[in-house]
Amino acid sequence: MGKQSWKAGNMLYPVPAVMVSCKRAGEKPNIITVAWAGTVCSEPAMVSISVRKERYSHDIITDSGEFVINLVTEKLAGACDWCGVRSGRDCDKFREKKLTEYKSEFMDTPAIAESPVNIYCKVVNIDRLGSHDMFIGKVMGVTVDDAYMDEKGRFALEKCGLIAYSHGEYYALGRKLGKFGFSVKKTAGRSKKKTAAGAVNGTVKKKAPTGKRKDKA
Numbered sequence: 001m002g003k004q005s006w007k008a009g010n011m012l013y014p015v016p017a018v019m020v021s022c023k024r025a026g027e028k029p030n031i032i033t034v035a036w037a038g039t040v041c042s043e044p045a046m047v048s049i050s051v052r053k054e055r056y057s058h059d060i061i062t063d064s065g066e067f068v069i070n071l072v073t074e075k076l077a078g079a080c081d082w083c084g085v086r087s088g089r090d091c092d093k094f095r096e097k098k099l100t101e102y103k104s105e106f107m108d109t110p111a112i113a114e115s116p117v118n119i120y121c122k123v124v125n126i127d128r129l130g131s132h133d134m135f136i137g138k139v140m141g142v143t144v145d146d147a148y149m150d151e152k153g154r155f156a157l158e159k160c161g162l163i164a165y166s167h168g169e170y171y172a173l174g175r176k177l178g179k180f181g182f183s184v185k186k187t188a189g190r191s192k193k194k195t196a197a198g199a200v201n202g203t204v205k206k207k208a209p210t211g212k213r214k215d216k217a
C-alpha cells in the first residue's frame with residue numbers, strides 16, 4: 001500500500017463548522033464561523049473554539065468571557081459561509097442574514113434562533129497556541145428547538161439536517177451506519193458461526209455497553 005508523506009498540516013476532517021455568536025455589553029452581537037471547534041470534556045461539559053487574534057470576534061469573546069456555539073443546518077449553510085467571509089467590523093451579521101437573536105436564561109450573549117442546538121459557554125481558559133487562541137468554554141446550558149422533540153420526549157437531532165465541513169467543502173450528512181456500540185451488539189437472526197474460543201464470526205463476544213447516555217467518550 002503506497003502513501004504520500006506531507007508536511008504537518010490540519011487534516012482532521014470532517015468537522016462541524018459552527019456559527020459562534022458573541023456580544024460585548026452595549027454593542028451589537030456578532031457571529032463568527034468556526035471550524036476549529038470541538039468537545040474536550042464530558043464532565044463538566046466543556047468545548048473549545050480556536051479563533052485567530054485578528055478576528056473581530058476574538059476580543060469580544062475575550063472581553064465578555066462567553067460565547068454561544070450554534071449548530072448549522074443545510075438551511076443555514078449559506079449564512080454560515082457568509083459569516084465566515086465577512087467581518088462584524090463592517091456589518092451587522094444578524095441583520096444582514098435575517099437571523100433572529102434568541103436570549104436564553106444562561107447568559108447575555110444571544111443564540112441564533114434558527115439554529116436547532118445552541119450551546120452556551122463561559123470561557124474558563126485561553127490557550128495561546130500560535131495562529132489561533134483556543135478558548136475553552138464550560139457549557140452553562142443548551143437550548144434545542146422543540147420542533148424536533150418527539151412524543152416520547154426524545155430530541156431528534158438526526159432530523160435537524162446538520163452539515164459537516166471537510167477539506168474546504170460543506171456536506172450534508174449521509175445515511176446512518178450504526179449506533180454507538182453497534183459493532184459489539186448481538187444481531188438477532190444473523191447466522192452465527194461459533195469458534196472454540198466462543199468467538200462469533202471471528203469476533204470474541206462482548207456485552208454491549210450500557211448506561212443512559214451511549215454517546216459519551
Ligand SMILES: Cc1cc2nc3c(=O)[nH]c(=O)nc-3n(C[C@H](O)[C@H](O)[C@H](O)COP(=O)(O)O)c2cc1C
Nearest residue numbers: 033034035036051052055056057084085086087088
Ligand atoms: C468554514 C469556515 C471555517 C472557519 N473557521 C475558522 C476558525 O476555526 N477560526 C477562525 O479564527 N476563523 C475561522 N474562519 C474565518 C472567520 O469565520 C472569518 O474570518 C470571519 O469573517 C471572522 O468574523 P469576525 O471578523 O466578524 O469575527 C472560518 C471561516 C469559514 C468560512
